[in-house]
Amino acid sequence: xxxxxxxxxxxxxxxxxxxxxxxxxxxxxxxxxxxxxxxxxxxxxxxxxxxxxxxxxxxxxxxxxxxxxxxxxxxxxxxxxxxxxxxxxxxxxxxxxxxxxxxxxxxxxxxxxxxxxxxxxxxxxxxxxxxxxxxxxxxxxxxxxxxxxxxxxxxxxxxxxxxxxxxxxxxxxxxxxxxxxxxxxxxxxxxxxxxxxxxxxxxxxxxxxxxxxxxxxxxxxxxxxxxxxxxxxxxxxxxxxxxxxxxxxxxxxxxxxxxxxxxxxxxxxxxxxxxxxxxxxxxxxxxxxxxxxxxxxxxxxxxxxxxxxxxxxxxxxxxxxxxxxxxxxxxxxxxxxxxxxxxxxxxxxxxxxxxxxxxxxxxxxxxxxxxxxxxxxxxxxxxxxxxxxxxxxxxxxxxxxxxxxxxxxxxxxxxxxxxxxxxxxxxxxxxxxxxxxxxxxxxxxxxxxxxxxxxxxxxxxxxxxxxxxxxxxxxxxxxxxxxxxxxxxxxxxxxxxxxxxxxxxxxxxxxxxxxxxxxxxxxxxxxxxxxxxxxxxxxxxxxxxxxxxxxxxxxxxxxxxxxxxxxxxxxxxxxxxxxxxxxxxxxxxxxxxxxxxxxxxxxxxxxxxxxxxxxxxxxxxxxxxxxxxxxxxxxxxxxxxxxxxxxxxxxxxxxxxxxxxxxxxxxxxxxxxxxxxxxxxxxxxxxxxxxxxxxxxxxxxxxxxxxxxxxxxxxxxxxxxxxxxxxxxxxxxxxxxxxxxxxxxxxxxxxxxxxxx
Amino acid sequence: xxxxxxxxxxxxxxxxxxxxxxxxxxxxxxxxxxxxxxxxxxxxxxxxxxxxxxxxxxxxxxxxxxxxxxxxxxxxxxxxxxxxxxxxxxxxxxxxxxxxxxxxxxxxxxxxxxxxxxxxxxxxxxxxxxxxxxxxxxxxxxxxxxxxxxxxxxxxxxxxxxxxxxxxxxxxxxxxxxxxxxxxxxxxxxxxxxxxxxxxxxxxxxxxx
Numbered sequence: 009x010x011x012x013x014x015x016x017x018x019x020x021x022x023x024x025x026x027x028x029x030x031x032x033x034x035x036x037x038x039x040x041x042x043x044x045x046x047x048x049x050x051x052x053x054x055x056x057x058x059x060x061x062x063x064x065x066x067x068x069x070x071x072x073x074x075x076x077x078x079x080x081x082x083x084x085x086x087x088x089x090x091x092x093x094x095x096x097x098x099x100x101x102x103x104x105x106x107x108x109x110x111x112x113x114x115x116x117x118x119x120x121x122x123x124x125x126x127x128x129x130x131x132x133x134x135x136x137x138x139x140x141x142x143x144x145x146x147x148x149x150x151x152x153x154x155x156x157x158x159x160x161x162x163x164x165x166x167x168x169x170x171x172x173x174x175x176x177x178x179x180x181x182x183x184x185x186x187x188x189x190x191x192x193x194x195x196x197x198x199x200x201x202x203x204x205x206x207x208x209x210x211x212x213x214x215x216x217x218x219x220x221x222x223x224x225x226x227x228x229x230x231x232x233x234x235x236x237x238x239x240x241x242x243x244x245x246x247x248x249x250x251x252x253x254x255x256x257x258x259x260x261x262x263x264x265x266x267x268x269x270x271x272x273x274x275x276x277x278x279x280x281x282x283x284x285x286x287x288x289x290x291x292x293x294x295x296x297x298x299x300x301x302x303x304x305x306x307x308x309x310x311x312x313x314x315x316x317x318x319x320x321x322x323x324x325x326x327x328x329x330x331x332x333x334x335x336x337x338x339x340x341x342x343x344x345x346x347x348x349x350x351x352x353x354x355x356x357x358x359x360x361x362x363x364x365x366x367x368x369x370x371x372x373x374x375x376x377x378x379x380x381x382x383x384x385x386x387x388x389x390x391x392x393x394x395x396x397x398x399x400x401x402x403x404x405x406x407x408x409x410x411x412x413x414x415x416x417x418x419x420x421x422x423x424x425x426x427x428x429x430x431x432x433x434x435x436x437x438x439x440x441x442x443x444x445x446x447x448x449x450x451x452x453x454x455x456x457x458x459x460x461x462x463x464x465x466x467x468x469x470x471x472x473x474x475x476x477x478x479x480x481x482x483x484x485x486x487x488x489x490x491x492x493x494x495x496x497x498x499x500x501x502x503x504x505x506x507x508x509x510x511x512x513x514x515x516x517x518x519x520x521x522x523x524x525x526x527x528x529x530x531x532x533x534x535x536x537x538x539x540x541x542x543x544x545x546x547x548x549x550x551x552x553x554x555x556x557x558x559x560x561x562x563x564x565x566x567x568x569x570x571x572x573x574x575x576x577x578x579x580x581x582x583x584x585x586x587x588x589x590x591x592x593x594x595x596x597x598x599x600x601x602x603x604x605x606x607x608x609x610x611x612x613x614x615x616x617x618x619x620x621x622x623x624x625x626x627x628x629x630x631x632x633x634x635x636x637x638x639x640x641x642x643x644x645x646x647x648x649x650x651x652x653x654x655x656x657x658x659x660x661x662x663x664x665x666x667x668x669x670x671x672x673x674x675x676x677x678x679x680x681x682x683x684x685x686x687x688x689x690x691x692x693x694x695x696x697x698x699x700x701x702x703x704x705x706x707x708x709x710x711x712x713x714x715x716x717x718x719x720x721x722x723x724x725x726x727x728x729x730x731x732x733x734x735x736x737x738x739x740x741x742x743x744x745x746x747x748x749x750x751x752x753x754x755x756x757x758x759x760x761x762x763x764x765x
Numbered sequence: 766x767x768x769x770x771x772x773x774x775x776x777x778x779x780x781x782x783x784x785x786x787x788x789x790x791x792x793x794x795x796x797x798x799x800x801x802x803x804x805x806x807x808x809x810x811x812x813x814x815x816x817x818x819x820x821x822x823x824x825x826x827x828x829x830x831x832x833x834x835x836x837x838x839x840x841x842x843x844x845x846x847x848x849x850x851x852x853x854x855x856x857x858x859x860x861x862x863x864x865x866x867x868x869x870x871x872x873x874x875x876x877x878x879x880x881x882x883x884x885x886x887x888x889x890x891x892x893x894x895x896x897x898x899x900x901x902x903x904x905x906x907x908x909x910x911x912x913x914x915x916x917x918x919x920x921x922x923x924x925x926x927x928x929x930x931x932x933x934x935x936x937x938x939x940x941x942x943x944x945x946x947x948x949x950x951x952x953x954x955x956x957x958x959x960x961x962x963x964x965x966x967x968x969x970x971x972x973x974x
Contacts, residue, residue: 549824549851556851556872557782560790563876567793575793582789589782629851632779632824 014080014145014210022077022230026070026201029237031194033066034168036241037105038186038193039248041172044110046255052110055251059106062244064099067130067197069237071098071137074201076230080210082144085222090140094133101129105165109172123169127162130197134161134204142222145210153207160203164196274298281381287314287363288374289337303359303381305351322348322356340365340373346382358386400425407510412494413442414503415465421503430487430510432479450476450484461491468493468501474511485512528732529609529655535729536603536658539665546630551596553629554589561585599626602654603661609736613648614656616694616757620682623660627668636671636678643685646692647759655733659741662726663696663753670700670751690760691739697752703743711743771815772887774798777807777830778822778849783872787820790876796883804833813844816894818867818886820879823850823857831857834864843893845886849874903963906952914951915969917944921957922964 040059047055071094108122134157138147171189223229274297277283283300287293294312301308304320314333321329325347336343342364349357363377403409409427413420420442425435431448433441449457453475464471470492477485491506540547565582568575599622624638631638649656664680671678679699687693703711710716712731727741734741739757746752774791776798778784784800791798801807804825823830834846845867850857858869867889868882910918913934920930927945931938954960 545852552851552872553780554782556849556874557780557786559873560783560786560876560879564786564790564793567790567876571793578789578793582786585782585786585789589786592782629824632826635826635829637826 014082014212016210017079019077019079022073023198025234026073026077027194027198029066029073029234029241030070030197031190032238032241033063033070034193034197035186035190036066036245036248037063037102037168038172038189039245041106041109043248043251043255044106056103056106056110058247059244060099060102062240063102063106064095065237065240067102068095068098068133068137069233070197071134071201072233073230073237074198074205075137075141076233078205080143080145082210082212083224085142085224087140087142087220087222089221090136094136094140097129097133097136101126101133101165104129105169105172109169119166119169119173123162123166126165126169127158130165130200131158131161131204134201138204138208143210145212148209148211150207150209153203157200157204157207160196160200164193164200167196168193278302281384283379283381284377285312285363285379286374286376288368288372290372300379303357303379304349320349320351322350324348336363336365336375337373340367343375343377357381357383359383404429407513409508409510410506411508412503412505415501422505427508430485430508431477448477448479450478452476464491464493464504465501468495468499471504485510486515487511525609525736528729528736530606531725532655532658532729532733533604533606535662535725536654539658539662539726540600540603543627543630543665546633547596547600547626549629549633550626551593551600554593554596558586558589558593561589596625599657603657605654609652609655611650611652614651614653615646615648616656616692617642617644617646617684619653619656620660620684620694623657623664624682627661627664630665630668631680634668634672634678636668636680639679639681641681641683646684646686647690649692649737649757649759651737651757652733656737659730659733659755660694660696662730663755666726666753667696667698667700667751670698670702672700674700674749687756690758691756692759694755694757695752696755697746697750699746699750702745702749703751708743712741771797772891773813773815773817774820774883774887775807775813775817775844776800776820777802777804777825778820779803779824779826780822783822783849787879790879791883794880804828812842816887816890818845818847818883818890820847820849820883823848823861831861831864834861834866838864845889847879847882847886849879900966903952903967907967907969909951910948914944914948917941918948918952918960918964919969921945921948922961922969 037059040055040063044052044055044059072091104122104125108118108126111118135154141147171193174185277297277299281299281303283303284297285300286295292314294314294317296304296312298308300312301310304312304317306312306316310316318326318329328345329347332343332345335341342362344360344362346358346360349359351357358381360380360382361377362380363375365373365375367373403424403426407426407430409430410422410424411420411427412422420439423439423442428435428437428441431441431445433444437444446454457473457475460471460473463469470490472488472490474486474488477487479485487508488511489506489508491504493501494503494505496502561582565579565586568579568582620640620642624640628638664682667680671680677699681695681697683695683697685693707716712727716728731741734755734757737757739755741753741755744752744754774796776784776787778787778800779802781802784802788798788800799810801810807819821830821833825833830848830850837844837846846861846865847867848861848869849872850869851872861869867886868878870878870882907915916934917930920933925933927938927941930936930945931941934941948954949960952960952963954963
């Protein structure tokens, strides 16, 4: 047996075909890997098996086309069961390969294991395929080249797995990456094959070949194999593409839904002024939702960064923000805080930022969170706080505290700061001060207060009570409390709300006024006494007249009785006159005494006409003395005035004596005219006019001033006091000129009695 | 004023009680009186025929009592006045008395003081009226004298002797004597002294040369 190796040659067209098939198969494998990854459950198994079948067929077909391209000078047949076995090996290898690459993750261990299994599979397929050869030659293998071919198979598998894993793309039907991967893989598989072929050398044996189950592959067979392979691969590819289309459509539907959801979310974010963000700390990548862009007022196309955020932060809050996110980034902790933004137009926004820290697969820290524009809420809150502070200020200024208390437990529900202040508590003491207040209530007022409250509860009515507050320093205040019941739906009193006003100042002012009233009364009395002193002669005359008449009448009475025949009728008449004149004298004296009387204002209903007439009686002597005629024009049925009789008499007397004084030295008519009449607005008007010297022209305004006088011995208090008296009666006193000569003084007094102090 | 001889007391006071009481007092003493509230009312009334006097309040509405006294005097209306006043002071009293007031009484006065004053005033008025009547009679007698007789009377009362008068008039002493007798007769003078007194009342100027 000649040990001469048979020299094989290659049919290069078939070699090219085998390479093409390898590339096509690779492409299909890449495509299918994507599908397998996309699928789940049993569809995944179907895709895996189908894909592995197609890919295995491709690899196998490449192998046999490559074998057929090898031309030996002897006929070569193939034992078909072994060929089938090699196909199974190729498919198994493909299963392993697809199984590995279609996983979502691929670690080094898995990749290495996969490539060893796959490489071994491919090598097995190759050498099983070689074993299927039936030819009249002995096939010998160069062991080192065999090992090299197996190593190539494993390396190629590794490369294929890596490429496939990284270029598998579910969506892209045909991409440059995939194509490149297919070319690389398609080129690599034949390298292994042809290295394996190079390891084999054939030596003719001349021994008859067992040709059972052996078939010879003709050129036609070669074409058949190639065609079948292309068909299988094409079908696989087609299926993959169709499936991808469906998948894409499903995905589009899903995407549509997702977009819709996103739109809703975006709208919700817009409405709630809440933007979302993601922040990968290591890369500084920041993702913003649309609303976040709006809140920060950055263009949608801007790439958000922490720096941009800081640019918008209010300068006063910059330190806080940096500190907060800096610490969060360092500690990987959630953060939640509020700060201000200063927008380019100068406006200020308030934002509330909440973020959750999380670590992704790679272990890098990222924050996912929301930024809420709370400006409106903040403004509302500020407005509320402002209005509350106005209220508090108003309470402080008016010394008015507000409160509310529940009827059931008698406990306080609300106490304003001013309430605490009035009671001498600190607002920090809280509602417990409510109980303590009982101790601060003046002991004498407690029972009254309690009674008022109880009645208000039982009658469901408003209440009002004035009580004193005894402060720890021993001083006390006056407080006026007004309460109003709040009823529930069934009409029961559940609480009382109300105010407490510190009326101490008012009280003190009242006391002060009372003192002033006393002072005025005293002063008025001094004035009256002075005035009466000046009038002594005239007053004495007035008293003297009736006394003189009475004395004379008494004498004549005696005469009538003393005559021989006593004239009793005449005597009786005389006695009656004595009674009348005595009474008259007594009346005048009592009137005078009244004017000397001491005492405060005593209010009663007074007939002003009567007052005028009484004063005319007292002053008649004085008027007569200076040849002054007194004219009166008093309107009958004048309404009465609520006032102090003596003080009103004083006013009339003062005005009349002034008039008399003004006329003492004038020539011609001396007439004192006194008029009373109704006036508008339920007032009555009294005028006292004279034909005297008149008012000093440039001093009309001054005549009512204290200590202003034109008289030689005047005190200058008369008119001042008169005005005070009239005003304390709610009236007015003023002066004017009389026509054609002299002065007029007018007094208006309210006839409707009002509850005045 | 029915009977010419009955005395009347006029009262002027603005106080009705005072007027009434004084009137009654006078009545109780049998004196007639008439009252007035104001001076003008009194002036409007009839003038008194018989002896009368005036009780006048110093202080009257519209006019002062002292002024009124002066007005009456200026008008030649002579009537004795008794002033009454509620409060009199010394200057007022002096002034009133100087102007011929009978009395100045301060209210209330004793009835006797008033009645005495009234009595005195009426006396005075009566005397005044009497004096006025006598003078009227003398004047009437004097009217009957001739011019020469009046001359003689004037010279006689001046204290000249008949001879001196004759020399003065250029007559004989006898003629003067006759004329002098006629004068004495016509004038109803009982003595030279009486004639001198009459001449004094009449205000006949004693002719001295």
